[in-house]
Amino acid sequence: MMDLRELYQEIILDHGRHPRNFRKIENPTHTARGHNPLCGDRVTVYLTLDGDVISDAAFEGRGCAISTAAASLMTEVLKGKTVAEGRELFAHFHARVTGGEESPLSEPLAEEMERLEPLTGVRAYPARVKCATLSWHAVEAALKGDGVPVKTE
Amino acid sequence: MMDLRELYQEIILDHGRHPRNFRKIENPTHTARGHNPLCGDRVTVYLTLDGDVISDAAFEGRGCAISTAAASLMTEVLKGKTVAEGRELFAHFHARVTGGEESPLSEPLAEEMERLEPLTGVRAYPARVKCATLSWHAVEAALKGDGVPVKTE
């Protein structure tokens, strides 16, 4: 059993309490809702794409410290990335938190990945992994643009 | 465990092979069908009542040695009895084969009960008790005259 402080690192608690980019984008180019039926948590993500570049990212919704911090950190790292880079980051992040096989990461993204590192403590708490990935799944759905709300499980 | 010969006594095997009163009564005053859904056995009993007296009793149907012998012996003892006597016999017989409380029996009926004695070996074979009582239940239903086929279980 890990020390709880490895899950709830200061940066997580901080982003959990004071999420960044916690707002609605009025005319997003892409948006989607996510729902975790197990805990009832909901998140809506908003993206503005400029060509292939994510020029703005924001979210709204209610969730636990983990899912709020995950969404907050996600919006921070996504801004300025291309869609492909965003997907690469998610694939890597997903592997880190689920214990899946990690894909190699190109240099500049490796740095961004470090910012997500504090979230990977969730790996030791299988029941909480979904909290860390919900907003990412919603982004994925927004980019696919089929408008179907995603849900974990 | 009893010796099987106590269940299949000669008289049972005989009545099983050569049932008495195994025929249809063309204009019975009372009739009813019985059915054991567990084995699919069916019996139809016919009675002719003369006032209160059972002047004729017969049966048809297919069944195992126990149920055929039971129906056969039953028709024999019922003939000439009043309805009340028939019921008294059944109550007593039922108690003997199920291990229930035995009602006292008036003198002439006690003699008739002796003829049913060979069937009481069934008591040691709970799965077969229904075979011994099916035709009696059908008579009961015929006398009630509601025409609903009876079934065991």
Added chain:
Amino acid sequence: MTTISPTVSGLGRDRLPGGFDPRQLRTQFPIFQNNPDLVFLDSAASAQKPRAVIDGITDYYRNDYANVHRGVYRLSGRSTDLFEEAREKTRAFLNAADHREIVYVRNTTEAINLVAFSWGGTFVHAGDEVLISDVEHHSNLVPWQMLCERTGARLVVAPTDATGEFDLAAFEALLSPRTRMVAVTHISNVTGAVLPVARIAELAHARGAKVLIDGSQAAPRLPLDMQALACDFYAFTGHKVYGPTGIGVLYGRAELLAAMPPWQTGGGMIEQVEYAKTAFQEAPHRFEAGTPDIAGAIGLGYAVDFVEALGRDNIRDHEQALTAYGVERLSRIPGLRLLAAGQRQLAVMSFNLDGVHPHDVGTVLDQHNVAVRVGHHCAQPLMDKLGLAGTVRASLGVYNDERDIDQLVEAVAAAREMFR
């Protein structure tokens, strides 16, 4: 019925009147031997199993197993006898008038579905109303919602008042000549509120409605008497009364069961089959299609023995006292808000910590070996009404005592500290 005045002292009350001793009882539950640090406060989701139940199932499989009902051989006879004796135990547990009023199902959910499909499909029509409460578990809500969708009937919801109490006056006002069914829980699995089911049944019957009571939370802790309660259907689930998973019970009044068509069909519930038509057996067999969960039913029989040996009035008194203790201790924690549960709260305590999500509380509690449930507890409409994402729920079983509550309180304090 003896009443124990709730005590708020954490010391020296291990042994309750009636010889009720949770720590002693724990030794009868292997799970606590194998997880010695476990503080299990999630019995409302499912109770742990005493050795007598586990061993009873094992013994059955080892010594007497065979399919029931259709065998002439002795093993099958023994198996059938055990199965039907278990039904008789369950009848006695509910004080039903007749063992034929006891229908085996998988769980409470299936019991309610059975009534919604078989009884509801026959007796509920367009324009009729089904009346439920606003604290129902999804299992006593969605089957009725679906029935209404199929038939054009209307689902009506009777409210709980601000104190967490079922609002009898509002309920009475909602009863109408179109009300066909009143389906309410006996104890809320979210707030622990005990509903006035006898009065509810009385009022419903006076208006000609039938009454189904969801006894999932009540069966493990309240003495039950179907003949006195005079409801029409009563449902409970084996795994919450210290029995195995896979088995539940629908009690139905004989006249009602007799008027209901079968729902699931197949082997074992048949009187006669022809291609053109099929005749069915009487209740309960008519409603038990296929090979039943024989071991489950027998295991439930042992669970009923276990509960009866303790005595449900003792269990209730013990849990009532422990609930009072828990409410008292929890409500002193700053920033902790307990869900209101009305006049009478039993065995369930739901709360939220200001500014902390229930999921985060749950994880911290788990780290302190305190197992509680977090989330919506299958009662989303109630969460919506209360404006909550979910709650943290601590719930009691016979093996819990004040030390468990004390550990809960400590762990909640740690969570508060962490998320301060």
Added chain:
Amino acid sequence: MTTISPTVSGLGRDRLPGGFDPRQLRTQFPIFQNNPDLVFLDSAASAQKPRAVIDGITDYYRNDYANVHRGVYRLSGRSTDLFEEAREKTRAFLNAADHREIVYVRNTTEAINLVAFSWGGTFVHAGDEVLISDVEHHSNLVPWQMLCERTGARLVVAPTDATGEFDLAAFEALLSPRTRMVAVTHISNVTGAVLPVARIAELAHARGAKVLIDGSQAAPRLPLDMQALACDFYAFTGHKVYGPTGIGVLYGRAELLAAMPPWQTGGGMIEQVEYAKTAFQEAPHRFEAGTPDIAGAIGLGYAVDFVEALGRDNIRDHEQALTAYGVERLSRIPGLRLLAAGQRQLAVMSFNLDGVHPHDVGTVLDQHNVAVRVGHHCAQPLMDKLGLAGTVRASLGVYNDERDIDQLVEAVAAAREMFR
């Protein structure tokens, strides 16, 4: 696949190719230790349980029990993992493409009812046809009969020929553009006939019909591959594959399950509930309302392990040889008439003794410690067709060997003697 040529010698064939040794296997089944004289020839009704299954269930309750799916605490996580691992084992057992195609139900009967209500209620309409065979168990007949009654569809019955063989030509002729569903058993529980299910599925699909196979008797003894067989639904029951009672499996192709509405509703299968409407989860959860038989599913996982360790081709070869031996020995008894079973008969032998009622035979056999089933075996229409009140049925499991058959033959001779 190795084939063993059937032997008719009663001696020296205890050890089969593949190391199959029924007497050795018996030591893994506590029932035979506790009933040492038992000759159990009723596995078609229900199989006995190996120690690994009984102990697996016990261990689960003793160490890891908690409700699944909704807990954040570790015990609940462990319980959920065990439950879902068991589902994965079951997927592998059927070689289904995806674990989400495995729906837990109570038994075969419920699996078929689920399809008849959910799929049938959606896709079968007045004038459509449901095609079954004439050897179906009531559980694969009455649910379709009821569906036809509800919808105005027609039940069509494909015949078996005089040799006991499923009549493929007649079947093909009965297929029509209105045939929506072909529902047949894989192995007859009355005659032991193995039906050509792959060919049946092929023909049915060519006409646009869906195919459900009742695998109750096949799952314990035939290697199964859902991807190769290409049926739409496959149903089996845990208690016949050496698993516990209370659990069964419906395999359904993903696209079909996705198109089917829920049937039973309640907790655990919900995406979101509001009073106005409810959204449901995807398969398999969508079809698993309420607390599932967690211990049953885990126990079935251990049963699957047990069967897989033996190898279903070994089991099949063993039982095929033993069936041949049994048929050979029984058919030499004067006045004994075996039910015809066509080209391929597996594990089930039904017969009658001239002039002796099956019930009487059963009682005599029981006295000789030989447990067989007598009666209509939940196949009344087949009995009617054959003009029989019932049959005596001996059926095999992995623990049977030639000595069991020899004792059966001896006991039948005694019955003949008694009723001569």
